[in-house]
Amino acid sequence: MDLNELLYHHQIALMSVSQAASRGHAAANFDLPLYYAKRINDYRDIRGLTGNLIMVGGAPRDVGLSGRVERDRYVGDML
Structure with missing residues (x-):
């Protein structure tokens, strides 16, 4: 998936x-928003x-990275 697809699926999740939660349904065992955030x-x-x-208490927060890409690592649109 490309980044736009991941962001879309994260938002839907x-x-x-x-x-x-607003309808009172039980939460699933698998945390789909956290999966897409990862x-x-x-x-x-x-x-x-x-x-x-980074999911903290159910809400994302921004965390900066070093901005470096590992040498000889494939940088494509697929994970």
């Missing part, structure tokens, strides 16, 4: 969790980008 972080980390999403 956040909205689904919010709707489930995928977004990996995508950004591989490319040396900053502004990672």
Whole structure:
């Protein structure tokens, strides 16, 4: 997935969790928003980008990275 797809799916997952909570449904065992946040972080980390999403108490916060990409590491659109 490219970054736009990951961000889209992350947003949909956040909205689904919010709707489930407001309707009183039990939370799933698998934290889908956190899964996509980690995928977004990996995508950004591989490319040396900053502004990672770190989930803290159910809400993302920005954390800067060093901005370096590992030498000889493939930088493509697929993880």
